[in-house]
Amino acid sequence: MADISDSAARAARDLRVVFSRLRRRIREVAQNTDLSPSQESALTLVGKHGAATASALAAAEGVRPQSMAATLAALDQHGLIRRAPDPEDGRRQLVTLTDAGRARIEGNRQVREEWLARAFQDRYTEEERQTVLTALELMERLSRP
Numbered sequence: 001m002a003d004i005s006d007s008a009a010r011a012a013r014d015l016r017v018v019f020s021r022l023r024r025r026i027r028e029v030a031q032n033t034d035l036s037p038s039q040e041s042a043l044t045l046v047g048k049h050g051a052a053t054a055s056a057l058a059a060a061e062g063v064r065p066q067s068m069a070a071t072l073a074a075l076d077q078h079g080l081i082r083r084a085p086d087p088e089d090g091r092r093q094l095v096t097l098t099d100a101g102r103a104r105i106e107g108n109r110q111v112r113e114e115w116l117a118r119a120f121q122d123r124y125t126e127e128e129r130q131t132v133l134t135a136l137e138l139m140e141r142l143s144r145p
Contacts, residue, residue, distance in 0.1 A: 029115040030108035034078065042071045043080055047105045051094040080104060
């Protein structure tokens with residue numbers, strides 16, 4: 001890392017640490033104790049992918065198909081997903097969200113967003129919020145290919 005400035009290395013390190021802490025805190029805000037973190041993650045994944053097979057979800061989540069099967073079974077018991085035969089291959093099943101699953105994802109998203117907005121409102125001045133917005137515009141470059 002000889003060609004990387006000290007400020008770039010520090011920014012990378014500090015950003016990673018802050019984002020990790022913030023991600024953990026945001027997850028805690030809407031944490032419902034009836035699902036494990038892996039079940040919450042899988043539920044969100046099903047919501048993003050729409051109809052998907054268990055093996056596709058396992059690949060997207062980076063887990064073994066057996067682990068995803070157990071996770072989906074738990075979500076099914078909670079009434080958050082449904083399974084239906086794949087119209088293109090009747091041997092496979094497609095997993096989708098139930099209305100309860102969609103409501104849970106939306107509720108969690110709303111609670112997290114409200115917590116974050118309230119934290120910005122209560123902990124920062126208007127000038128500081130504008131600084132954060134400017135920094136986010138700059139950081140947007142990091143998310144581009």
